[in-house]
Amino acid sequence: MPTGTAEQRLVGLADLVVEAARKKRDPEIEIPVRALSNVAFNPKKRIIEMKDATQARSLFNLGMARKFMQTMLVADALAVLQREKLTTSLREIYYRTKHTLRDSTENTFDAQDESDPIIEDIEVALAALREELQVAAEGRGSIVGNVVLVDDGDAIDCTRAGKSGHTVPSIVEEPGIRIRKCAADFVLLVEKATQFNRLSEDKFWKRHNCVLVTGNGQPPRGVRRLCRRIHDEWKKPVYVLVDNDPWGYYIYSVVKQGSINLAFESQRMAIPDAKFIGLSSYDPEKHKLPRNVGIRLTDKDVSRAKEILAYPWFQKKEWQREIRNMLASGLKFELDALANKDFRYLTTDYLPRKLKERDWLD
Amino acid sequence: MPTGTAEQRLVGLADLVVEAARKKRDPEIEIPVRALSNVAFNPKKRIIEMKDATQARSLFNLGMARKFMQTMLVADALAVLQREKLTTSLREIYYRTKHTLRDSTENTFDAQDESDPIIEDIEVALAALREELQVAAEGRGSIVGNVVLVDDGDAIDCTRAGKSGHTVPSIVEEPGIRIRKCAADFVLLVEKATQFNRLSEDKFWKRHNCVLVTGNGQPPRGVRRLCRRIHDEWKKPVYVLVDNDPWGYYIYSVVKQGSINLAFESQRMAIPDAKFIGLSSYDPEKHKLPRNVGIRLTDKDVSRAKEILAYPWFQKKEWQREIRNMLASGLKFELDALANKDFRYLTTDYLPRKLKERDWLD
Numbered sequence: 001m002p003t004g005t006a007e008q009r010l011v012g013l014a015d016l017v018v019e020a021a022r023k024k025r026d027p028e029i030e031i032p033v034r035a036l037s038n039v040a041f042n043p044k045k046r047i048i049e050m051k052d053a054t055q056a057r058s059l060f061n062l063g064m065a066r067k068f069m070q071t072m073l074v075a076d077a078l079a080v081l082q083r084e085k086l087t088t089s090l091r092e093i094y095y096r097t098k099h100t101l102r103d104s105t106e107n108t109f110d111a112q113d114e115s116d117p118i119i120e121d122i123e124v125a126l127a128a129l130r131e132e133l134q135v136a137a138e139g140r141g142s143i144v145g146n147v148v149l150v151d152d153g154d155a156i157d158c159t160r161a162g163k164s165g166h167t168v169p170s171i172v173e174e175p176g177i178r179i180r181k182c183a184a185d186f187v188l189l190v191e192k193a194t195q196f197n198r199l200s201e202d203k204f205w206k207r208h209n210c211v212l213v214t215g216n217g218q219p220p221r222g223v224r225r226l227c228r229r230i231h232d233e234w235k236k237p238v239y240v241l242v243d244n245d246p247w248g249y250y251i252y253s254v255v256k257q258g259s260i261n262l263a264f265e266s267q268r269m270a271i272p273d274a275k276f277i278g279l280s281s282y283d284p285e286k287h288k289l290p291r292n293v294g295i296r297l298t299d300k301d302v303s304r305a306k307e308i309l310a311y312p313w314f315q316k317k318e319w320q321r322e323i324r325n326m327l328a329s330g331l332k333f334e335l336d337a338l339a340n341k342d343f344r345y346l347t348t349d350y351l352p353r354k355l356k357e358r359d360w361l362d
Numbered sequence: 363m364p365t366g367t368a369e370q371r372l373v374g375l376a377d378l379v380v381e382a383a384r385k386k387r388d389p390e391i392e393i394p395v396r397a398l399s400n401v402a403f404n405p406k407k408r409i410i411e412m413k414d415a416t417q418a419r420s421l422f423n424l425g426m427a428r429k430f431m432q433t434m435l436v437a438d439a440l441a442v443l444q445r446e447k448l449t450t451s452l453r454e455i456y457y458r459t460k461h462t463l464r465d466s467t468e469n470t471f472d473a474q475d476e477s478d479p480i481i482e483d484i485e486v487a488l489a490a491l492r493e494e495l496q497v498a499a500e501g502r503g504s505i506v507g508n509v510v511l512v513d514d515g516d517a518i519d520c521t522r523a524g525k526s527g528h529t530v531p532s533i534v535e536e537p538g539i540r541i542r543k544c545a546a547d548f549v550l551l552v553e554k555a556t557q558f559n560r561l562s563e564d565k566f567w568k569r570h571n572c573v574l575v576t577g578n579g580q581p582p583r584g585v586r587r588l589c590r591r592i593h594d595e596w597k598k599p600v601y602v603l604v605d606n607d608p609w610g611y612y613i614y615s616v617v618k619q620g621s622i623n624l625a626f627e628s629q630r631m632a633i634p635d636a637k638f639i640g641l642s643s644y645d646p647e648k649h650k651l652p653r654n655v656g657i658r659l660t661d662k663d664v665s666r667a668k669e670i671l672a673y674p675w676f677q678k679k680e681w682q683r684e685i686r687n688m689l690a691s692g693l694k695f696e697l698d699a700l701a702n703k704d705f706r707y708l709t710t711d712y713l714p715r716k717l718k719e720r721d722w723l724d
Contacts, residue, residue: 080705081705086706087559088559088560089559089698091556091696091698092701093701095655096702099652099702100652100654107654136555136559138555139578140526140555140578142502149524151524151525152525153524154523161513161518162512162513162518162531163538164502164528164530166528167528167529168526169525193500193502194450194451194453194498197450197532198450201449201514216501290461290462292460292461292469336453338457339457339458340458343442343446343454343458344446344448
């Protein structure tokens with residue numbers, strides 16, 4: 001496993017090639033296999049992990065020469081980011097590394113779908129998160145509540161960040177972002193902007209001494225990483241508030257144990273202790289929601305729910321019961337449906353009762 | 363044109379019905395027509411405006427009774443928001459107003475696509491922006507730079523908002539949001555997050571004394587309204603930085619004179635003095651971008667560009683030249699392509715040169 005700073009690891013990759021040339025061997029690098037076959041749920045750590053299979057990528061192999069060249073070009077661009085202390089996007093890496101080979105019409109890259117997987121290869125090969133390589137993911141979120149961040153040298157007291165809150169950056173790593181203090185009792189990660197707005201407007205974080213975070217949909221990497229860091233560095237429990245549908249279960253599951261596609265990142269992103277605070281498929285009845293604000297499950301929902309039922313990390317009997325109950329009802333419910341009771345029902349009834357009754361799933 | 367607070371205007375709508383009932387007349391309300399036929403570009407004000415056509419909506423008319431009922435239900439929910447000083451989303455209005463009519467299987471609303479247009483009807487009928495009705499639009503943005511906002515009582519100094527910045531709220535209206543001070547020379551509205559990140563990381567706003575705002579794509583209403591308010595209240599010019607493609611022209615045009623679909627809002631959202639600071643179709647040559655970082659125009663791009671060429675507000679000869687030059691080149695260019703020169707090219711070369719040479723379109 002490569003060690004050292006991200007820059008040292010990138011330079012190490014180039015050194016392999018130089019060394020091989022000196023020794024008149026074929027330049028070759030080892031890339032861990034990013035496929036379902038090389039992924040497993042680790043029940044002890046409770047995260048989805050990558051296993052050890054790797055594949056050689058060699059310059060003197062017709063089938064691999066292009067990818068080898070691309071890997072070196074991307075690694076070079078990533079090294080520039082390190083040296084100049086810059087962050088950029090996947091798309092700019094593509095543009096930066098694209099050129100036409102001399103005396104030919106051949107481009108180094110024809111489209112971004114060639115450079116993105118190379119960046120992922122380098123991430124896993126160097127055991128460096130994309131954020132450490134200073135490549136920002138899309139998507140941002142917002143945060144309010146009892147936590148003080150330091151963002152690029154500026155202290156951000158999120159109890160004084162208005163209703164809309166501080167923007168959660170794409171890259172939540174030291175030294176750019178520090179979590180100076182968190183005196184909250186817990187973190188509430190809210191799937192959708194509507195509920196974040198509701199809770200922020202009602203200053204829910206003040207009455208219940210917490211931190212509210214949203215990613216405006218499926219939480220982007222920055223939001224997950226920020227929650228994980230508050231959880232790790234300040235020992236705060238994380239509760240996840242999502243719709244009651246297979247997508248909500250999935251979002252929770254990615255926050256908790258990582259995703260199959262990006263298994264490599266689980267060790268830095270996943271929060272195995274995260275709790276699911278709803279909506280549960282039992283909530284519509286508990287809270288007497290009319291049946292007509294439920295949405296009929298589609299065939300796709302049903303087959304997705306059945307897939308989720310089979311995941312090793314959803315085998316606890318409470319989870320089997322939860323998912324089967326949704327399937328039996330034939331309905332899914334959005335958090336927004338709570339507005340049918342009252343616009344402030346989430347703040348005044350739903351969440352306080354959940355917290356009081358410790359009514360969540362693990 | 364109705365006057366008074368939003369609450370008074372909503373109550374006025376109910377009064378019309380009560381009054382009609384007392385006088386034994388058919389209850390009826392007037393809804394301005396929201397269609398292309400009732401929209402025009404006002405060359406003096408330089409915005410897209412709604413004209414005066416209206417349509418009666420009557421309770422005792424089989425074709426209109428359902429919509430009449432829906433209008434009253436939505437107006438009632440909107441009045442609750444006013445009285446309780448709450449904001450919510452389009453989707454929650456739908457859930458709030460949905461119920462099954464007594465002794466029937468008929469729902470007041472079957473889906474959100476029935477309630478959304480009713481909200482728009484009420485907006486135009488009462489001459490109240492959606493934001494005044496306290497219904498938040500989707501999508502948020504971020505802001506950094508030389509401006510001090512007050513968000514829900516908290517002063518936010520955007521020179522101390524880190525690299526990621528303060529979240530731009532969905533609703534940028536008094537008293538929730540005030541612009542306490544803006545000592546910047548201009549506002550730069552940046553289409554995409556990548557360029558916002560670049561400029562914020564480089565503290566471009568410090569060197570060039572400006573405010574940076576992004577909506578992470580097409581600017582949502584909150585971002586447009588915030589730029590408009592800084593422009594109006596602090597007399598700051600607004601520059602719009604977008605990709606060089608028909609979509610970029612369109613984004614600029616919506617910021618500048620409003621959109622055809624939401625013509626009613628132009629008077630509160632549009633910034634007729636906004637300038638287009640690029641990418642221009644002449645920039646790739648000026649800045650020696652290689653042709654292979656351009657993207658071939660699709661048939662859809664070409665027909666969209668031709669539509670834009672014909673818009674009354676793109677008739678200035680500089681604009682005709684700009685668009686025709688893109689068509690002639692057959693290529694579009696993203697801002698991200700500037701990374702091909704250097705990751706920091708936008709900050710160090712492109713924008714300083716544009717500003718120095720006053721190289722923008724109006």
